[in-house]
């Protein structure tokens with residue numbers, strides 16, 4: 001039984017005791033006082049062994065912050081992160097280093113994520129240092145094996161990142177993530193900085209490695225199209241909050257939240273009428289910033305907005321079809337045809353939302 005089937009708690013999703021990763025009520029702030037930004041606000045999600053969960057949302061919605069909090073690169077203000085039954089929310093020092101063998105992240109930009117002063121071999125050895133049970137004499141063979149797994153020659157170990165193309169560098173970053181046999185990899189838009197022609201190759205590589213090694217992925221992307229085929233479940237994020245989550249096929253075929261519908265409409269659609277509808281749905285960030293904090297964050301961009309949306313934060317509730325959605329009107333909205341992008345244009349409701 002999936003966490004969606006069991007019904008949500010107040011944070012939107014019940015803790016799944018079989019999950020490898022459980023994130024509950026996560027809050028992350030940047031800065032302090034009046035200038036503080038709450039980048040992640042009460043987010044819950046889980047990833048089961050061998051599962052891929054897609055985390056989607058537009059730029060600034062908090063996706064990378066969630067990924068960085070999970071691998072310990074960003075401090076957590078509130079909530080809990082459990083990995084393989086252990087609370088790792090505030091793990092630091094030696095324990096965090098040990099965890100880094102099992103819990104890895106692949107970053108968006110392979111140009112900045114690899115140390116240019118280190119050989120590829122030296123970079124790949126680093127995660128192995130966290131696995132104290134591995135004999136140091138075995139390390140060169142494990143580095144060679146990781147390089148071969150990602151389609152690179154073992155001789156790459158003696159070269160520097162600058163001697164490789166962008167696609168090859170991302171393969172090196174993936175090899176670094178895999179060399180110490182992790183159980184979960186946070187993939188933060190791992191193909192979006194690459195040429196289109198290379199993107200499919202790297203996506204296929206990630207899928208093959210998952211099947212071969214039984215990995216779990218939290219796969220971060222801007223749009224649903226990228227994660228649709230790779231993910232079993234999808235979590236849709238908007239301005240630090242979960243708007244919808246559920247099985248990937250369901251979220252894509254029957255999006256219950258107006259924001260998910262808009263995201264699907266924004267995916268590349270080879271139809272000139274759809275492109276015009278998209279242009280009409282330009283974001284109104286300024287209006288959103290004026291909303292009271294206890295409101296639906298999407299209210300100022302929503303074509304279905306009512307007064308109540310501006311007075312309370314909609315709780316995540318189960319839909320009839322088995323997803324979770326944070327929308328007061330999801331029952332009425334039902335399923336505006338995901339195939340009719342013109343239905344997703346968003347007229348100006350910025351006044352109504354204030």
Ligand SMILES: Nc1ncnc2c1ncn2[C@@H]1O[C@H](COP(=O)(O)OP(=O)(O)OP(=O)(O)O)[C@@H](O)[C@H]1O
Pocket residue numbers: 030031037038039057058059060061062063064065066222
């Ligand atoms: N180091 C930081 N200091 C201050 N604010 C930050 C910092 N990093 C991110 N933010 C803010 O936190 C919010 C979430 O950012 P985050 O990078 O997690 O979003 P994202 O969904 O991953 O965006 P993108 O797709 O562009 O990477 C944004 O408002 C961003 O400006």
